[in-house]
Amino acid sequence: xxxxxxxxxxxxxxxxxxxxxxxxxxxxxxxxxxxxxxxxxxxxxxxxxxxxxxxxxxxxxxxxxxxxxxxxxxxxxxxxxxxxxxxxxxxxxxxxxxxxxxxxxxxxxxxxxxxxxxxxxxxxxxxxxxxxxxxxxxxxxxxxxxxxxxxxxxxxxxxxxxxxxxxxxxxxxxxxxxxxxxxxxxxxxxxxxxxxxxxxxxxxxxxxxxxxxxxxxxxxxxxxxxxxxxxxxxxxxxxxxxxxxxxxxxxxxxxxxxxxxxxxxxxxxxxxxxxxxxxxxxxxxxxxxxxxxxxxxxxxxxxxxxxxxxxxxxxxxxxxxxxxxxxxxxxxxxxxxxxxxxxxxxxxxxxxxxxxxxxxxxxxxxxxxxxxxxxxxxxxxxxxxxxxxxxxxxxxxxxxxxxxxxxxxxxxxxxxxxxxxxxxxxxxxxxxxxxxxxxxxxxxxxxxxxxxxxxxxxxxxxxxxxxxxxxxxxxxxxxxxxxxxxxxxxxxxxxxxxxxxxx
Amino acid sequence: xxxxxxxxxxxxxxxxxxxxxxxxxxxxxxxxxxxxxxxxxxxxxxxxxxxxxxxxxxxxxxxxxxxxxxxxxxxxxxxxxxxxxxxxxxxxxxxxxxxxxxxxxxxxxxxxxxxxxxxxxxxxxxxxxxxxxxxxxxxxxxxxxxxxxxxxxxxxxxxxxxxxxxxxxxxxxxxxxxxxxxxxxxxxxxxxxxxxxxxxxxxxxxxxxxxxxxxxxxxxxxxxxxxxxxxxxxxxxxxxxxxxxxxxxxxxxxxxxxxxxxxxxxxxxxxxxxxxxxxxxxxxxxxxxxxxxxxxxxxxxxxxxxxxxxxxxxxxxxxxxxxxxxxxxxxxxxxxxxxxxxxxxxxxxxx
Numbered sequence: 001x002x003x004x005x006x007x008x009x010x011x012x013x014x015x016x017x018x019x020x021x022x023x024x025x026x027x028x029x030x031x032x033x034x035x036x037x038x039x040x041x042x043x044x045x046x047x048x049x050x051x052x053x054x055x056x057x058x059x060x061x062x063x064x065x066x067x068x069x070x071x072x073x074x075x076x077x078x079x080x081x082x083x084x085x086x087x088x089x090x091x092x093x094x095x096x097x098x099x100x101x102x103x104x105x106x107x108x109x110x111x112x113x114x115x116x117x118x119x120x121x122x123x124x125x126x127x128x129x130x131x132x133x134x135x136x137x138x139x140x141x142x143x144x145x146x147x148x149x150x151x152x153x154x155x156x157x158x159x160x161x162x163x164x165x166x167x168x169x170x171x172x173x174x175x176x177x178x179x180x181x182x183x184x185x186x187x188x189x190x191x192x193x194x195x196x197x198x199x200x201x202x203x204x205x206x207x208x209x210x211x212x213x214x215x216x217x218x219x220x221x222x223x224x225x226x227x228x229x230x231x232x233x234x235x236x237x238x239x240x241x242x243x244x245x246x247x248x249x250x251x252x253x254x255x256x257x258x259x260x261x262x263x264x265x266x267x268x269x270x271x272x273x274x275x276x277x278x279x280x281x282x283x284x285x286x287x288x289x290x291x292x293x294x295x296x297x298x299x300x301x302x303x304x305x306x307x308x309x310x311x312x313x314x315x316x317x318x319x320x321x322x323x324x325x326x327x328x329x330x331x332x333x334x335x336x337x338x339x340x341x342x343x344x345x346x347x348x349x350x351x352x353x354x355x356x357x358x359x360x361x362x363x364x365x366x367x368x369x370x371x372x373x374x375x376x377x378x379x380x381x382x383x384x385x386x387x388x389x390x391x392x393x394x395x396x397x398x399x400x401x402x403x404x405x406x407x408x409x410x411x412x413x414x415x416x417x418x419x420x421x422x423x424x425x426x427x428x429x430x431x432x433x434x435x436x437x438x439x440x441x442x443x444x445x446x447x448x449x450x451x452x453x454x455x456x457x458x459x460x461x462x463x464x465x466x467x468x469x470x471x472x473x474x475x476x477x478x479x480x481x482x483x484x485x486x487x488x489x490x491x492x493x494x495x496x497x498x499x500x501x502x503x
Numbered sequence: 504x505x506x507x508x509x510x511x512x513x514x515x516x517x518x519x520x521x522x523x524x525x526x527x528x529x530x531x532x533x534x535x536x537x538x539x540x541x542x543x544x545x546x547x548x549x550x551x552x553x554x555x556x557x558x559x560x561x562x563x564x565x566x567x568x569x570x571x572x573x574x575x576x577x578x579x580x581x582x583x584x585x586x587x588x589x590x591x592x593x594x595x596x597x598x599x600x601x602x603x604x605x606x607x608x609x610x611x612x613x614x615x616x617x618x619x620x621x622x623x624x625x626x627x628x629x630x631x632x633x634x635x636x637x638x639x640x641x642x643x644x645x646x647x648x649x650x651x652x653x654x655x656x657x658x659x660x661x662x663x664x665x666x667x668x669x670x671x672x673x674x675x676x677x678x679x680x681x682x683x684x685x686x687x688x689x690x691x692x693x694x695x696x697x698x699x700x701x702x703x704x705x706x707x708x709x710x711x712x713x714x715x716x717x718x719x720x721x722x723x724x725x726x727x728x729x730x731x732x733x734x735x736x737x738x739x740x741x742x743x744x745x746x747x748x749x750x751x752x753x754x755x756x757x758x759x760x761x762x763x764x765x766x767x768x769x770x771x772x773x774x775x776x777x778x779x780x781x782x783x784x785x786x787x788x789x790x791x792x793x794x795x796x797x798x799x800x801x802x803x804x805x806x807x808x809x810x811x812x813x814x815x816x817x818x819x820x821x822x823x824x825x826x827x828x829x830x831x832x833x834x835x836x837x838x839x840x841x842x843x844x845x846x847x848x849x850x851x852x853x854x
Contacts, residue, residue: 300724324726332724339724343717343785344710352714355707356726362706406725 002061003028003192004049004080004161009058011044018044021058022218024211026161031183031193033203033224036213037236037453037486042196045213046163050082051075063160081154082163089138089146096121096134099153124156128182144175148182155186162186163194168202169287180206198285200229200492212236229492230483237453237482246437247458247477252278255312256414256445257297262306266292267469270306274414274447279440281456281480282449284466284489290449291333294416297447298330299323310414324357329412331403333419333449339403340391347373347387349402354409376405380435397428404435415439417448421455433459453482465489525778525791528827529798536801540808545684551800552689557582557747557754558767559692559796562774563699564614564743566792568736569775570703572716572784573621573628575737577613578744578771580639582764585609585748587643590662590758591654597668599677606749607742613639614741615734622734636768643760656757663757671756678753688750692793695746699789712736716784766817773824774799779831798823 004026011019019041026032036042048055051072060067062078089098096118105113121134130148138146147167154162164183168176183193183206195207203210204224211221212235220235253276262270267289274280282290295301297308302318309315310326323330332338341349351369373387380401384394391399400420407415417436421429436459440446450456456463463475465488473488487493520527537543561578568575588609593602613635620631647660656663664671680687703709714722715732723729752758772782778795780787799820806816 298724320724320726321728330724337718337720339721341714341717341721341725341785344713348710348713352710352722353726355710356728359707362708364705364707364710366705410726 001028002026003063005061006045006049007059007061009045009048009060010056011041011048011053012056017216019048019216022213022216024218025221026192026194027209028160028192029187029190030208031187031195031206033207033210034194034196034213035203035210035232035236037451037482040213040236041216042213043165044216046082046165046194046196049075050080050163076157079158079160080163081157081159081161082165083147083150083154083167084165089150091137091139093138094134095132095136095138095141095149098138098149099124099156103157121152121156124152128152128155129185130182142175144171144178147171147175147179151179151182155191159191161192161194163196165196166198166286167195168197168199176202198490200232200490203232204229229490230487233483233486233490233492237486246434248437249461249477250277250440252276252461253443256310257447258307258309258312259297260307262293262296262303262308264292264296264303264305265301267296267466268305269470272464272471274445276413276445277440277443278461279436279446279448279459281460281463282447282466283451283453283456283463283485286451288466288489289469290464290466291418294330294418294447294449295332297323298328298416300330300332321356324353324410324412327411327413328416329353329407329410329414330416331400331407331418331420333422335396335399335403335422339406340399342390342392344391345388346382346384346391346394346402349391350376350387350405350409353406357410372409373405376408379408380405381431395428396422397424397431400424400428400432401435404432408439413444415444415446417446419450420448421450421452429455453480453485456480456485457482467491522788524831525794525798528777529794529801532798532801532805532823536805536808539805547804549681549684549686549689551797551804552692553686553754554803555793555797555800556686556688556692556750558770558774558799559793560695560743560747560750561740561767562771562778562792562796563695563789564740565768565771566775566778566780566787566789567699567703567712568628568740569772569780569782570712570716570784570787571733571736572719572782573733573736574632574772574782575614575617575628575740576632576768577617577636577639578740579764579767579769580636580643581610581613581741581744582748582751582767583758583760584639584643585613585745586751586758586763587647587655587662587760589748590656590664590752591650593670593674593752594654594656594665594668597670599670599674602670602674602752603749606745608745610741610743610745610748611738612741614738614744617741618734618737621737622730622732625730640760647760658757660761661757661759664752666756674753675756678750678755688754691746691750695743696789696793703789713785716781717786770799770820771796773820777824777827 002025006024008021008023009019010017010021022041022045024045034042047053049060051070051074054070060070062080067078090101093101099121100117105116107113118134125132125134130152132141132145132149138149141149151162167179171179187193195203197203207224209221209223210232212219212232214236255273256276257272257274259270259272270293282293284290292301296303296317299318299320299322307314308317310328313326315326316322341352347369350373370387376382377384382401382405383398391402394402421432424432436446436448448459457480460480461477463480463485464471465473465475465485467489475484540547561582565575565578585606589602589606592605596602617632617635620626621628647655647662656665677687682690703712711727711732714725714727715729719729751763774795775792776782777798778787778791780791802820802823803816806813806819
């Protein structure tokens, strides 16, 4: 019996279609895997389903009734509950208070009936076989307990459909097993689940059916029992790589960045040697540690072990200024949060970093700076009228070019680009790729971290695939294709760490 | 490929008005003053400079602190402590130069303590400077009671400069004299303002202050040493309070640790806000602070001219602050709502 049927769902964000007539059916009492690469539209569909963002077109039938009024409250009352990836719990409240938040039991004058709530929460935990003290503060719970608490909260209000968004990222093997046994138990009682995960072994262990999205389109569904990880991966990444390639092999020079046994928050035992003029792609799933690696090299995060050499000289680490002086630059991810100085003009946004290196020459020479801005504007193709407009008025791609100019202006030789094409339209992406090639042709060495495999395929000489904080495989340019990268980054292949190809 | 280049919202005539709204506020208040004081004199106008000097210099420092998104509540107490000790130094040495040097260094050190607490220890500025506000004021009062009578000029509860010293007359002249009809302390205020307008608009250091206040994380990842910048702005605020303390003793020849600089931190913040600097940092101009401080001085003068009870003073200052900020905040909201309504109608027409 169908519990949920979403049909012909369309959704656009500021004119860009994110979901194109997709559908999804979930049976009663099944675990349904929702699969797709980053940006395939999974989260958007779930946000539509839970009423977080309104849908443009399409219909939703839940529990036999067509849903008209899609609001967060309404969907919650209907029995759909979203267990978010970043847990929506209040750390400073107790476990039972979290369960009852906003729906507390009170007596006639409005006093909380703490005893009753505590008792009922305790009963629920017992019924589910979850070992949590209702009185415990949430901040003192283990990540797995928090995850289970969220599920318990959803069940207390009789959720018929639970959406689990990558629930296992913060859990260890044992905790994952516990979570899965709970899911199986609830499934037997008739609760349905939508399970979003990138980890193939988990999907094949737990799920009954699957639906695959690619670029906001529905590409397939079926029984898990009748498919293989390879086939599903194939559906996720789609047909052969298309689009013309700008890639040409270039000679590599002397070593620029040497990492040995490098450890830090979120990654460990990284051995990597990058040579002048190379473009190295780092990729993996969300949270695989590649972004943290970049931040450590740049000194924005402290490394915890191993050695790092830049242009043959060891770096002490932990200081952005030291890294900058050594010729390292990082274009951070999340442009709005980490790059944009919203109150400053284009010019001010551009010269910021160079000024920290030349701080002793105190005065700003407006004309010279202006000239340099025009130079970069021409080089990078920044579309802006003049340099004194606010940065926030530019499109994402043009903003990113200004920040690229910010770092080129520091005369950096090693560029770390963390997700440089995030939130940029296709045309601007192509321009960024062209710039990456031009810069490497001029002898700059480039590391690019991205979750988008086609991007790596377009630009990288070598691709380092991360899985659980380690480089699980090095692929040379010819070996990079979505299928292979996906197999390694989901842990479907390469269980043992293999020696890198072609150092 | 389409590009979106929006028009710079701060260009054109409206932009200029918005950019320099502090001048408008000042002019309105000044016109009221001109009307009620029947017969505006040159000396009267110059007096505005004189009476804005101390608070103006301190407010500039506060402005720099606010540009980084922080706050300094201790400047009023710092003024009392620095002024008191500077009197002691003057009485002991009789040297104007040494007194000036001491004022600046003492202010810088006291500000540096704030700076280290906020920048290095990463304490919330509101708490850290609240604590030093209590400490500095208390020290000023305690030491006034416990220093030898000769050091504080023979007085009992006030630091008084000894008028027997040869340096006394020149210093007092500096505080109360005029240069080509301009009060000397007013010239100091204008010079300090000019220096900081230059610093904030034309130097790398100044632009970094704005960057830190505008987006601290981006500034950090852009290579700016945010902790150091925060420490430095507090040192600057301290040094400028030191300048204020020197002007104070030159003008008054004494400093009462209980009342000197009382509530000045609040007046300084009010002047900063009135001058158009955003309390969340990153936006505003130092020139505005000068006008903000002068606006408040003129309000004082209006109240005197109207022969009102001076106790009503703060009520009026507070009310004006609320009105100005209300216009600043409510203005864009109303404008946005109008734009949205127009868009809504357009969409309805198309749909």
